[in-house]
Amino acid sequence: MSRHGKATELARTLFKLSLEDGRxxxxxxxxxxxxxxxxxxxxxxxxxxxxKRLVEEEIARNRAVIEFAGDISPSAFEEIAEAMSRRYGRSxxxxxxxxxxxxxxVRVRVGCDIFENSxxxxxxxxxxxx
Amino acid sequence: xxxxxxxxxxxxxxxxxxxxxxxxGTIRTVADGVALCDGLSEVxxxxxxxxxxxxxxxxxxxxxxxxxxxxxGDVSGLKEGDEAKTTGRLLSVPVGKSLLGRAVDALxxxxxxxxxxxxxxxxxxxxxxxxxxxRKSVSQPLFTGIMAIDSMIPIGRGQRELIIGDRxxxxxxxxxxxxxxxxxxxxxxxxxxxxxFRPVYSIYVAVGQKNSNIVRTMSALEAAGALxxxxxxxxxxADNPANQYLAPYSGASMxxxxxxxxxDALIVYDDLSKHAVAYRQISLILKRPSGREAYPGDVxxxxxxxxxxxxxxxxxxxxxxLPIIETLAGDVSAYIPxxxxxxxxxxxxxETDLFNQGIRPAxxxxxxxxxxxxxxxxxxxxxxxxxxxxELAQFRELAAFAQFGSDLDAKTKNQLxxxxxxxxxxxxxxFNPISIELQAATLWAMQNGFYDGIPxxxxxxxxxxxxxFFANRKDAxxxxxxxxxxxxxxxxxxxxxxxxxxxxxxxx
Numbered sequence: 001m002s003r004h005g006k007a008t009e010l011a012r013t014l015f016k017l018s019l020e021d022g023r024x025x026x027x028x029x030x031x032x033x034x035x036x037x038x039x040x041x042x043x044x045x046x047x048x049x050x051x052k053r054l055v056e057e058e059i060a061r062n063r064a065v066i067e068f069a070g071d072i073s074p075s076a077f078e079e080i081a082e083a084m085s086r087r088y089g090r091s092x093x094x095x096x097x098x099x100x101x102x103x104x105x106v107r108v109r110v111g112c113d114i115f116e117n118s119x120x121x122x123x124x125x126x127x128x129x130x
Numbered sequence: 131x132x133x134x135x136x137x138x139x140x141x142x143x144x145x146x147x148x149x150x151x152x153x154x155g156t157i158r159t160v161a162d163g164v165a166l167c168d169g170l171s172e173v174x175x176x177x178x179x180x181x182x183x184x185x186x187x188x189x190x191x192x193x194x195x196x197x198x199x200x201x202x203g204d205v206s207g208l209k210e211g212d213e214a215k216t217t218g219r220l221l222s223v224p225v226g227k228s229l230l231g232r233a234v235d236a237l238x239x240x241x242x243x244x245x246x247x248x249x250x251x252x253x254x255x256x257x258x259x260x261x262x263x264x265r266k267s268v269s270q271p272l273f274t275g276i277m278a279i280d281s282m283i284p285i286g287r288g289q290r291e292l293i294i295g296d297r298x299x300x301x302x303x304x305x306x307x308x309x310x311x312x313x314x315x316x317x318x319x320x321x322x323x324x325x326x327f328r329p330v331y332s333i334y335v336a337v338g339q340k341n342s343n344i345v346r347t348m349s350a351l352e353a354a355g356a357l358x359x360x361x362x363x364x365x366x367x368a369d370n371p372a373n374q375y376l377a378p379y380s381g382a383s384m385x386x387x388x389x390x391x392x393x394d395a396l397i398v399y400d401d402l403s404k405h406a407v408a409y410r411q412i413s414l415i416l417k418r419p420s421g422r423e424a425y426p427g428d429v430x431x432x433x434x435x436x437x438x439x440x441x442x443x444x445x446x447x448x449x450x451x452l453p454i455i456e457t458l459a460g461d462v463s464a465y466i467p468x469x470x471x472x473x474x475x476x477x478x479x480x481e482t483d484l485f486n487q488g489i490r491p492a493x494x495x496x497x498x499x500x501x502x503x504x505x506x507x508x509x510x511x512x513x514x515x516x517x518x519x520x521e522l523a524q525f526r527e528l529a530a531f532a533q534f535g536s537d538l539d540a541k542t543k544n545q546l547x548x549x550x551x552x553x554x555x556x557x558x559x560x561f562n563p564i565s566i567e568l569q570a571a572t573l574w575a576m577q578n579g580f581y582d583g584i585p586x587x588x589x590x591x592x593x594x595x596x597x598x599f600f601a602n603r604k605d606a607x608x609x610x611x612x613x614x615x616x617x618x619x620x621x622x623x624x625x626x627x628x629x630x631x632x633x634x635x636x637x638x
Contacts, residue, residue, distance in 0.1 A: 008195065053168070112169040117149040 007043040011050035015058070022090070024058050061111040064092045069102035069118065084110050153216045155197060157181070160208045162415045163201055163370045167214045170197045176256055178217045183207045186237075187214070188221060188372070191416045198416045200372040202237060220256065223380045224249030225387035230331065233348060233362040236377040241364055253383040255376060259438035266444040268475075271506045272330065272396065275311030275563020276304060278493045278556040281515035281573060282522075283478055286506025287330070287394050288442025290451040292470055294462060295480030299492050301454045302343075303560045304478065305398040306350055308452065309334060311563035312396060313356035328447075331388050332360040333397040335381035337374050338404030341366045350561055367404075374408035382439045382449075389441070389449040397440065401454035402433060406466045423465050430469050437473050462497070476500040490557060495522050508566065509616035514573035518552060525549020551581055554589035567611040568597045571604075571625060574617065580629045584636075592636055599632040 014036070018028045032051070041047055064084045066077055081094035092110060099107070105118030155169030165187060173179065179187045179199045185207060191198025199214065223238035226249050233242040240247050268286035285291045293301045312330040319327035334351075336344045344364050351357045361384055365377035378399050388395035399405070406429055413426035421427045433453075440451035453474065455467050460482060462471065471477055476499045484492035504512050528546055532538060538546070555576055558564065564572070572593050575581065584592050600608060607624050614621065 057168070112153050112155060112171040114152050114154055115149050116152075121150060 007046040008050050010041055011047045011054060014047070014051050015054040018055065019058075023062060024055060029055065057111070060109075062090065062092060063095050063110070065095045065097055065109045067097045067099040067102060067107040067109070068105075069098070069100050069120075070104045072096075072106070080106070080108055084108070155179075155214045157208060157210055157212045157214055158196065159210065160201075160205055163205055163372060164412070164415045165199045165201055165205070165208060165214065167197045167199060168195075170214060170216060173197055173216045176220055178219050178221050179214050180217050181208055181214050182212050186221075188376075189216075190412070191418070200375075200412055200416075202370070202372050202376070220254045221376070222252040222254050223383050225251050225253045225384050227331075229361045229384060231358045231360070233344075233364055234380075236363065236365045236369070236373040236380050238380060242362075251387065253387055255379045255383055257383065257386065257439065259435065260441050260443060264443055266442045267505070268442050268448075268502045269505050270394075270442075270448070271508055271566075272308075272450050273311055273315065273563075273566050274304065274308040275314070275565070276307055276491055276493075276558060277564055277569050277572065278491055278495070278558070279304070279478060280507075280566060280569055281511055282495055282519045283476065283493070283498045283500045284502070284504065284507040284511070285450065285452075285476075285500060286442075286502045287450050288440065288448035289476070289500070289502050289506065290437050290440050290453065290474040291500060292453050292455060292474040292477040293480070294455045294457060294467060294471070294477050295492070296457055296460055296482045299480035299482055299485045300490060300560070301456070301480060302347065302400055304480075304491055305334070305400060305452050305454060306347060307561060307563045308332075308396065309351060309360055309398065310354040310356045310561060311565075313351075313354065313359045314563065314565070316359055317355070328394050329359065330394045330396050330450075332356070333363065333381045333385050333395060334360060335363040335365075335378050335397065335399050337365050337377050337399065337401060338367050338408060339400065341368065354561060371408040371411045374405065375412055378402070378405055378436050382436060385449045386439060389443060389447040391447065393447045394450070395447070396450045396452065399436075399451065399453040401456050402470060403454075403456045403466055406432065425465065429466070430473075433466075433470055434473050437470075475502055488557070489553060490560070493556075495519060496526060510570040510611055510614075511566065511573075513617050514570055514577055518573075521545075522549060522552055525552070550586055551576065551589050554586060555581070555593050557590045564597065565608070565612070567608040568600060570611055570617065571600050571608070571628070572597060574622070574625050575629050578626070578629070580633060595636045596629070596632050599635060600628060603631075604628045 014032045018024055018032055020028055036044060036048065064081050066080055077094040077096050081092050084092040088110065101120055103119035107118055108115045153170060153172040155167040157165050157167050159166045165181065170179065170189070173189045173192065175189060175192055177189050179189050181187060181201070185201060185203045187199035187201040189197050189199050201208065224247055228248050232240055232244060232247060234247070235241050268288045270287040272285045272287045273280055274285060279285065293304055295301050309332040312332055316329040319329060334347065336347070344366060348357065348362060351360055363377050363381040363384070365374040381397055385395040385397040406425060409429065409432050410425050414420060414424065418426050437451055437453060440449045442448035453470060455470050457464065457467055462479065479494045479497040480492045481494045484494060524545055525548070528542055529549065532546060555572065575596055581589050581592055607628060610621060611617070
């Protein structure tokens with residue numbers, strides 16, 4: 001179950017090398033992958049899996065997945081992204097995803113934080129009281 | 131009607147029409163009652179984490195890569211990829227007098243099929259122990275009703291006294307007798323109408339025990355009329371280790387409510403050995419580094435922070451703790467026993483040899499100690515029992531010497547005879563606590579030679595007969611001893627008269 005150990009340590013080092021100005025650089029990621037292929041470190045699969053998880057987390061931190069239902073103007077997504085950028089102090093990129101199950105409203109996920117104001121979540125709260 | 135409308139308005143306000151923010155993570159693995167989660171970037175240590183289906187967990191491992199949550203409840207509904215979210219709350223349990231007479235689990239949910247518990251307050255399970263300034267020294271006695279303990283190893287309110295011994299030596303019996311005695315004293319005290327009387331409420335925490343044992347204990351308490359003053363916190367062996375780990379802390383929170391509201395409480399942890407084993411299991415599953423005997427490095431802190439919550443507070447109440455530890459083959463120098471001995475304010479050591487010899491309670495007077503000592507004894511007990519420990523120590527030395535069969539002088543024979551009579555006197559049946567005034571009468575009779583000449587195997591019966599005589603015919607005298615708590619010349623004269631009246635009624 002534990003991810004500790006040398007594979008995790010190497011993955012973390014590779015992840016740090018993949019950052020440029022605090023953000024994931026696709027060029028550096030390519031260089032890291034080429035290095036791994038060339039040198040094939042011990043437990044390379046575990047290293048790559050852990051590396052992928054760290055990169056995914058970092059990408060999720062800099063992205064606002066905006067799930068919505070109903071009609072929302074494109075400028076609204078930009079406004080949400082700007083609000084998130086101000087809140088977190090870093091540039092957040094909006095990723096709109098239509099999700100009709102929400103009925104109406106939005107659900108914004110940035111990393112581990114979820115901001116929700118949808119009919120679906122309100123119905124969930126009502127259900128909890130029944 | 132306005133209250134009803136207020137309630138409805140509060141419910142509507144709770145719906146929170148605004149944006150809701152939550153911090154979430156994803157379950158990566160679930161095994162052995164522990165869920166490893168990614169995300170949960172803002173989770174705090176010991177925070178409650180909610181899983182799908184309302185299952186609750188506690189975040190116990192916060193590492194760089196993941197969060198280890200111990201799941202309190204059924205893990206079978208959880209799977210990889212499920213969302214976990216923080217609740218922003220620490221684990222809390224219901225507290226208050228509504229818990230008296232009830233059996234609850236480690237989370238405070240009733241398990242006795244007597245309906246829901248209407249608790250108005252909730253206390254966090256983990257709480258910092260009272261500091262130094264708010265404490266007061268222990269000076270009020272807590273009578274166990276067991277003569278051997280009240281006379282030689284007295285316990286005070288706010289003390290931590292460890293009960294330690296091998297399996298089947300009567301540890302739980304001592305704890306139950308103490309609870310029954312508190313209930314008896316409560317009934318007498320409350321009936322007297324004395325405004326200064328302070329009842330003692332009891333909490334019995336069963337950790338890792340068989341369900342049948344817990345039921346037997348509850349039945350014994352109910353039969354003795356003690357259940358109405360007692361809360362039972364049950365975390366049996368069938369419960370998951372997380373609940374067994376939490377149960378003592380939940381019980382401590384319930385006891386702290388009484389303490390902080392100016393009342394006195396007694397809490398029994400039965401037993402902390404199984405508590406340490408449950409914590410070891412959780413720690414190993416969480417991959418925490420293991421130390422001696424595979425226990426985690428903070429196993430001392432596990433018990434020290436629990437037992438430090440028992441105290442006597444200045445201007446408030448007290449919480450007395452009776453932790454129980456089971457030893458193996460009488461080894462008190464093992465890891466967990468030595469840890470808890472160093473934390474508590476004394477120990478009552480029960481020996482298997484004494485138990486097998488028929489000396490029950492099997493208290494080893496030589497190895498037992500109360501660090502509070504006579505500060506927690508009433509004057510009457512000090513007067514009659516002050517020298518007992520020394521006399522028994524001399525008896526033990528001489529008894530070992532006499533085994534070699536050499537000729538003994540009269541003085542030695544007298545000491546051996548006296549010691550043997552004291553040992554017989556302290557034999558007491560289970561679930562039969564003796565009031566402090568009857569103890570004083572019994573020991574006074576012994577000090578003044580009223581058992582001399584009675585065959586050794588009849589001494590215990592003689593003492594029981596004397597107590598019955600005094601209970602039936604000298605109730606007024608017992609009341610005076612109870613109220614004065616000291617034996618003056620007048621009371622001693624009445625005791626002498628009473629014993630003289632009793633002697634002819636007892637046929638050896």
